[in-house]
Amino acid sequence: MVIRPPEHLSRIEHRIFQPERPQEIIALANESAAVQNQLISPELAAYHMAWCELVNSDHQDHKQLSIAGGPDLATSLYTADATDVNVVDLATVNKERLETIQHTGHVRDWKFSGTINTRLFKGYYPEPSIRDPNIGMESLLLHELEKLGIAEKFNLTQNNGVIRIEFDWTYPGQKQAKTRRFSFHALDLHNLPNTDLFPDASVDSIIQKAGFQSRISDNARYLSWLKGRLVNGGHMLLDILKPEPDGNPDGTDEHFANARKLLQALPPGMRVQALDKKSVQNIFQGDIATLGYGSYMVVAEKK
Numbered sequence: 001m002v003i004r005p006p007e008h009l010s011r012i013e014h015r016i017f018q019p020e021r022p023q024e025i026i027a028l029a030n031e032s033a034a035v036q037n038q039l040i041s042p043e044l045a046a047y048h049m050a051w052c053e054l055v056n057s058d059h060q061d062h063k064q065l066s067i068a069g070g071p072d073l074a075t076s077l078y079t080a081d082a083t084d085v086n087v088v089d090l091a092t093v094n095k096e097r098l099e100t101i102q103h104t105g106h107v108r109d110w111k112f113s114g115t116i117n118t119r120l121f122k123g124y125y126p127e128p129s130i131r132d133p134n135i136g137m138e139s140l141l142l143h144e145l146e147k148l149g150i151a152e153k154f155n156l157t158q159n160n161g162v163i164r165i166e167f168d169w170t171y172p173g174q175k176q177a178k179t180r181r182f183s184f185h186a187l188d189l190h191n192l193p194n195t196d197l198f199p200d201a202s203v204d205s206i207i208q209k210a211g212f213q214s215r216i217s218d219n220a221r222y223l224s225w226l227k228g229r230l231v232n233g234g235h236m237l238l239d240i241l242k243p244e245p246d247g248n249p250d251g252t253d254e255h256f257a258n259a260r261k262l263l264q265a266l267p268p269g270m271r272v273q274a275l276d277k278k279s280v281q282n283i284f285q286g287d288i289a290t291l292g293y294g295s296y297m298v299v300a301e302k303k
Helices: 024-029 042-055 075-080 095-104 112-122 125-133 136-147 189-194 210-215 220-230 254-264 276-284
Strands: 013-017 063-066 086-090 154-159 162-169 178-186 203-208 230-238 270-275 300-303
Touching: 024 042, 042 300, 063 075, 063 125, 075 203, 075 230, 086 189, 095 136, 095 154, 112 125, 112 136, 136 162, 154 178, 189 220, 203 220, 220 230, 220 254
Parallel strands: 013 270, 063 086, 063 203, 086 178, 203 230
Antiparallel strands: 154 162, 162 178, 230 300, 270 300
16 A cells, blocks of 8 residues: 555645665664664654655755754654754743753653653654643753753753754764754744744755644645745655544544645645655554654655
8 A cells, every 4th residue: 555645636746755775774763862762663763764865865964944843853853864953832941940950850740751651652742741831841852852862961052032952963874973953932833924033945844743733724825935945955844644544534534634634735846755655564664553643744845
């Protein structure tokens, strides 16, 4: 079975992407710190690294806009080897609280372990945990950094309300570490097309987490704005599409329906690409379900 955008989207040019070195990718994924430290599953790490073969195969410095990314750093690192990431999310990062937790130890709230298990086995942080004052962005960011092998080796600054975290990290299989910069913007996501924070054609890729898709009021305007931020040849990584609705063959499942609406609104001049299910099952050593809810992506390239 091949996973494609819905058949009725014939106006969208799409093709199946097949990574050239899948066995090497899965081996590198298994050896990487995020997998060894049980931040993410080996299947998810390999799947994201396969996309990096398309998005940033020569591992150049890479600027990314991450929408509704929350405390998730690994997705930007593994899918694009990103070096400069602007994270836009309603969830805020408090510098003082992050520093306090860093020096006194992680939150021991009883819900924290469940949140970490969701991250490992399902590939995302639950939104209630991100907004929970007993857990929050700060604890989850520190967890992410620790499991990426960064621990105390990062710099934290704040300028005009923007929190910035900088650290050195080596992409699996690469010899040299690069400095990574994540800047966190507390912004109403619906107002993205109205902001002047991100100049035209300035980012190499845009990644959108699955949870945001149902909140978009004007898909066409939103996606047109995103396309305008991309350099030519840049990619939108839309973390939205599932292979089939949950037990509902006519596609009326809410998540699937929202994904379909978003794909329908893609502007002209975008080429949609997907990984075929056989590659995910046979090469990446697991069924697509092991990648977790909202972990299956399509990539739209600006031609």
